[in-house]
Amino acid sequence: MCFQNLPIEFDEQGRAYLREEVENPYAYQRHEIDRSRIEELLARNGHIKDVNIDPVTRVAGALAFHSVVDLKERRVYEANSVATLFRGYEVILKGRDPRDAMFISSRVCGVCGGVHSVASSLAIEMAFGIAPPPLGLALRNIQLALDFCLDNPLHLYILAGPDFSEVVVKNTNPSLWERAKKAETRHADVHGYETIAEIMTALNPLTGQLYLEGLNATRVPREAYAILYGKYPHPQTVVPGGLSTTVSLKELNETHNRIVRTLDFGKKGVFIWNELTDFFYDADPRYKEVGKRPKNLMDTGIWDDPFAYDGTYANAPEWGLRRWATPGIVIDGELVTTNLHHINVGLEEFVEHSYYEDWSNETLRHRFDPAGNPISPHHPWNKETKPAPVHKRSWKDRYTWDTCPRWDRHVMEAGTYARMWTTAAAQQLPHTRFLESTGHSLKMHVPKTVLPAMDLEWRIPEVWNAFERNRNRAYHIVYCQLVAYENLLLAMDLLKRGYTKVATPYEVPQDHRIGVGFWGAGRGWLTHHLEMDKGALINYQIITPSTINAAPVDPFGNPGAYEEAVLNTPILEEFDKPEEFTGIDIFRAIRSFDPCMPCTTHIYADDHVVSREVNTCGCGIE
Amino acid sequence: MLIGGVGYRWLRDASFGLVVSDRLATMTWPDRIRVDDLGYGAIYAGQDIAAFAPDRLILLAGHERGREPGRLYRYQWQPVTCKAEELQARIREAGAGVIDLDHLLLIAHHFKQLPPSVSLFEVEPVEKAGGEALSPAVAELVPSVIRVVREEALAIAQEA
Numbered sequence: 129m130c131f132q133n134l135p136i137e138f139d140e141q142g143r144a145y146l147r148e149e150v151e152n153p154y155a156y157q158r159h160e161i162d163r164s165r166i167e168e169l170l171a172r173n174g175h176i177k178d179v180n181i182d183p184v185t186r187v188a189g190a191l192a193f194h195s196v197v198d199l200k201e202r203r204v205y206e207a208n209s210v211a212t213l214f215r216g217y218e219v220i221l222k223g224r225d226p227r228d229a230m231f232i233s234s235r236v237c238g239v240c241g242g243v244h245s246v247a248s249s250l251a252i253e254m255a256f257g258i259a260p261p262p263l264g265l266a267l268r269n270i271q272l273a274l275d276f277c278l279d280n281p282l283h284l285y286i287l288a289g290p291d292f293s294e295v296v297v298k299n300t301n302p303s304l305w306e307r308a309k310k311a312e313t314r315h316a317d318v319h320g321y322e323t324i325a326e327i328m329t330a331l332n333p334l335t336g337q338l339y340l341e342g343l344n345a346t347r348v349p350r351e352a353y354a355i356l357y358g359k360y361p362h363p364q365t366v367v368p369g370g371l372s373t374t375v376s377l378k379e380l381n382e383t384h385n386r387i388v389r390t391l392d393f394g395k396k397g398v399f400i401w402n403e404l405t406d407f408f409y410d411a412d413p414r415y416k417e418v419g420k421r422p423k424n425l426m427d428t429g430i431w432d433d434p435f436a437y438d439g440t441y442a443n444a445p446e447w448g449l450r451r452w453a454t455p456g457i458v459i460d461g462e463l464v465t466t467n468l469h470h471i472n473v474g475l476e477e478f479v480e481h482s483y484y485e486d487w488s489n490e491t492l493r494h495r496f497d498p499a500g501n502p503i504s505p506h507h508p509w510n511k512e513t514k515p516a517p518v519h520k521r522s523w524k525d526r527y528t529w530d531t532c533p534r535w536d537r538h539v540m541e542a543g544t545y546a547r548m549w550t551t552a553a554a555q556q557l558p559h560t561r562f563l564e565s566t567g568h569s570l571k572m573h574v575p576k577t578v579l580p581a582m583d584l585e586w587r588i589p590e591v592w593n594a595f596e597r598n599r600n601r602a603y604h605i606v607y608c609q610l611v612a613y614e615n616l617l618l619a620m621d622l623l624k625r626g627y628t629k630v631a632t633p634y635e636v637p638q639d640h641r642i643g644v645g646f647w648g649a650g651r652g653w654l655t656h657h658l659e660m661d662k663g664a665l666i667n668y669q670i671i672t673p674s675t676i677n678a679a680p681v682d683p684f685g686n687p688g689a690y691e692e693a694v695l696n697t698p699i700l701e702e703f704d705k706p707e708e709f710t711g712i713d714i715f716r717a718i719r720s721f722d723p724c725m726p727c728t729t730h731i732y733a734d735d736h737v738v739s740r741e742v743n744t745c746g747c748g749i750e
Numbered sequence: 751m752l753i754g755g756v757g758y759r760w761l762r763d764a765s766f767g768l769v770v771s772d773r774l775a776t777m778t779w780p781d782r783i784r785v786d787d788l789g790y791g792a793i794y795a796g797q798d799i800a801a802f803a804p805d806r807l808i809l810l811a812g813h814e815r816g817r818e819p820g821r822l823y824r825y826q827w828q829p830v831t832c833k834a835e836e837l838q839a840r841i842r843e844a845g846a847g848v849i850d851l852d853h854l855l856l857i858a859h860h861f862k863q864l865p866p867s868v869s870l871f872e873v874e875p876v877e878k879a880g881g882e883a884l885s886p887a888v889a890e891l892v893p894s895v896i897r898v899v900r901e902e903a904l905a906i907a908q909e910a
Binding site (some may be wrong): 191214216219220230235237238239240241263282283286287290332333343346347350360361450723 | 789837848867
């Protein structure tokens with residue numbers, strides 16, 4: 129029994145059904161947000177500060193964050209995550225040839241276009257009834273593992289790393305900096321830094337050694353990615369049923385050369401982030417509360433077994449379990465399902481606090497998924513994107529362009545860690561050349577490069593917080609490198625055995641079809657749900673990791689993942705006067721999710737919601 | 751020489767750069783001129799510019815700078831430096847997927863990825879809501895921008 133809130137049960141054959149005695153199984157009572165206490169506190173107390181971090185990324189970004197912080201009690205009373213732009217892709221895709229989806233949805237993001245292209249192609253493959261040949265699947269796995277080998281270092285060293293750098297720590301927590309200068313590291317033999325302070329200095333933005341190495345570390349996997357996908361970040365060779373390019377040993381050798389070159393940086397990163405995390409925990413155990421939230425995580429799994437994936441919805445539970453990352457839902461730290469059907473039917477999207485009209489009172493298009501399992505009126509296959517901008521943002525009512533995805537009405541979180549957590553807990557991993565799932569950890573056997581061969585082990589953490597998210601991301605880089613490496617060896621073997629086909633021919637069906645692409649991004653969960661008829665898309669719905677993590681309060685009154693993480697964050701920064709407050713603990717909490725806001729939002733910028741600071745460089749305009 | 755469009759797609763006039771670079775990319779060019787879609791994160795776009803190592807860069811974009819809308823502004827970019835905090839904020843945004851002409855210029859300049867000569871062809875958007883079509887005023891500019899960019903690029907290539 130994996131559902132606690134939705135009235136879904138299973139028969140002896142494992143098929144889901146709705147409990148008969150429940151008259152309206154998906155009905156709910158909307159919980160109203162009560163801000164009276166916050167408003168009273170703000171009116172009465174000078175030390176309670178209304179902090180608008182707008183936008184979080186400060187210059188042209190799409191994420192704003194509002195919080196009410198009590199600087200005396202050092203706690204956060206209110207937190208609202210605000211997506212400031214409307215993502216119009218679902219509207220743009222309606223009425224188009226389904227094959228356009230791979231190219232259009234790739235533009236959702238300026239960083240991770242390939243994952244959208246591939247999620248699209250999976251949805252289309254399901255709708256068309258096709259699957260790539262084994263070599264096509266192995267190449268897809270290589271490319272989309274390499275994608276994360278550049279995405280994750282970018283986050284750790286360029287986006288989040290500076291929050292732990294000398295320049296920041298010295299300013300926000302001088303006593304911590306003093307401690308760091310005396311704190312010896314345990315693995316200088318691997319990473320070369322003798323003290324924690326040296327690591328912090330290396331994380332300094334723009335000048336630090338790790339910052340610059342992190343930047344360079346994105347280059348090599350990106351080159352490998354472009355060898356087969358034509359270009360980054362918007363690949364040109366992804367087609368439903370495989371790849372539109374041919375591959376020979378030459379391309380595989382070039383890819384091999386680059387994968388091997390990334391391994392040492394991956395190994396080093398694990399030790400860096402372990403050292404940093406342990407240092408903060410030792411210095412002040414309250415750092416375990418920064419970004420803390422319940423262990424509710426979701427992932428669809430990723431990287432298909434070339435000999436198991438058939439693209440069908442009917443067999444999704446089986447091919448899902450053959451993936452290099454096991455699909456799964458974790459509730460309160462417990463893995464409750466690994467079945468892609470269960471994961472899909474528990475999915476709902478709400479818009480009570482978003483700038484969208486509800487669609488659920490209109491005609492229900494689908495009561496069941498293609499396997500006969502019940503789905504909600506709020507399920508993506510039933511959803512319609514109906515933008516409804518408002519002229520005044522209201523923390524009680526509507527305040528974001530993000531929607532509110534939930535699984536079994538739980539507040540969920542997506543990320544690299546969800547992927548590794550479900551894989552580690554499930555013990556279903558069929559590919560054990562370099563990886564081993566133990567039930568409580570994921571062991572990684574990393575080959576020798578310049579650094580010696582290593583057995584690294586990511587353990588499911590006891591606490592769930594900002595530091596563990598970042599620590600996991602360091603292990604995730606190695607995980608992806610090994611998935612890419614194993615698939616490369618597989619691809620070489622396939623080529624040697626004469627399996628040279630990389631794509632399956634198809635025709636665009638003209639009858640009614642539906643499909644879903646269960647895939648993943650560098651930030652975790654990614655689904656594309658589509659419905660088509662007469663050769664054109666009639667509905668297209670995208671749920672990205674940042675849609676999930678940046679979600680607003682749900683209709684049941686529960687804050688979204690970013691919001692919850694910030695509400696639980698203690699203010700540990702050292703300051704005497706309110707004007708010295710920088711909000712670093714809040715930033716660490718939010719950034720630990722690796723927010724990718726263009727994925728959550730996009731395209732339509734209406735004057736009344738966009739906060740934009742334009743920095744003109746138009747000197748010398750003719 | 752590298753000619754590149756910068757910006758998001760399907761953002762009406764704000765997508766002007768990509769509309770023009772897409773059309774330029776369909777034309778035949780001498781070997782030393784490349785036309786590219788640079789509509790992605792500035793960290794990576796900068797790395798790609800550096801890898802190509804052009805002697806000149808022409809960037810096209812629809813970009814709001816508070817000027818008269820619907821007009822073309824052509825100028826030579828004069829390198830400017832910004833404060834480290836601002837630069838890091840821009841890098842963070844670029845790393846989080848934000849596509850922005852100034853991000854590209856400032857970040858690529860900081861990492862010494864730009865050639866000495868950077869020419870900008872910008873339009874001040876009239877319409878910037880979601881959608882494919884350019885506003886009539888900006889659409890009218892497209893043929894002349896294509897002509898001018900092509901003539902200028904070919905002339906420089908010939909000189910070289």
